[in-house]
Amino acid sequence: MSGASSAPPMVRAVIGNPNPGGRTTIVGEAVAAAIVDMLGGAGGATETIELAHIGPHLFEWGNEDVKALTDRVASSTVNVFACPTYKATYTGLLKAFLDNYGNDGLAGTIAVPVMVGGTPRHALAPEVHLRPLLVELGASVPTRGLYVLDSEMDGLAAAVESWARGAEGQLG
Numbered sequence: 001m002s003g004a005s006s007a008p009p010m011v012r013a014v015i016g017n018p019n020p021g022g023r024t025t026i027v028g029e030a031v032a033a034a035i036v037d038m039l040g041g042a043g044g045a046t047e048t049i050e051l052a053h054i055g056p057h058l059f060e061w062g063n064e065d066v067k068a069l070t071d072r073v074a075s076s077t078v079n080v081f082a083c084p085t086y087k088a089t090y091t092g093l094l095k096a097f098l099d100n101y102g103n104d105g106l107a108g109t110i111a112v113p114v115m116v117g118g119t120p121r122h123a124l125a126p127e128v129h130l131r132p133l134l135v136e137l138g139a140s141v142p143t144r145g146l147y148v149l150d151s152e153m154d155g156l157a158a159a160v161e162s163w164a165r166g167a168e169g170q171l172g
């Protein structure tokens with residue numbers, strides 16, 4: 001697995017939000033930063049990928065920009081898949097991106113399911129919807145998912161810290 005090597009960890013926040021730069025991006029970046037801290041090691045880095053920017057090309061099979069992006073995400077140590085909750089689940093944008101992978105296309109990577117939503121009714125969405133999708137692609141999903149309410153953004157640092165404490169030792 002790429003995460004098991006001694007190479008510096010690359011942690012990507014993959015944002016499945018048609019509305020780039022929103023709360024979902026802030027949450028995804030906070031989780032990615034916490035993971036780099038947790039993994040330690042010199043040279044660890046984070047990168048944010050806004051899927052909204054590639055959205056118009058996702059259904060052009062064979063598109064080279066899409067291929068380059070799927071390859072980049074598949075080369076991560078850890079991918080934080082951060083997505084707003086739409087209709088009780090992840091967005092069509094995230095699914096359309098992940099549909100570009102073949103079976104086990106994310107094998108060798110670790111994935112962390114993170115969702116942001118307006119209602120606590122959908123708090124299990126990262127576990128019951130996003131986790132199975134990532135597992136189907138062969139990613140290892142060793143931690144709990146994280147669900148953050150829009151109304152909890154003021155307490156984001158504490159929520160991410162609490163999640164990171166629970167994930168300690170599970171990410172390699």
Ligand SMILES: Cc1cc2nc3c(=O)[nH]c(=O)nc-3n(C[C@H](O)[C@H](O)[C@H](O)COP(=O)(O)O)c2cc1C
Nearest residue numbers: 019022023024084085086087088116117118119122
């Ligand atoms: C089309 C649409 C559908 C939504 N459906 C849900 C939903 O089913 N459950 C929920 O908790 N929030 C829902 N929301 C609220 C968003 O999940 C929430 O406001 C979003 O995560 C805000 O993040 P952003 O600032 O990054 O866009 C919906 C929002 C939109 C625009």
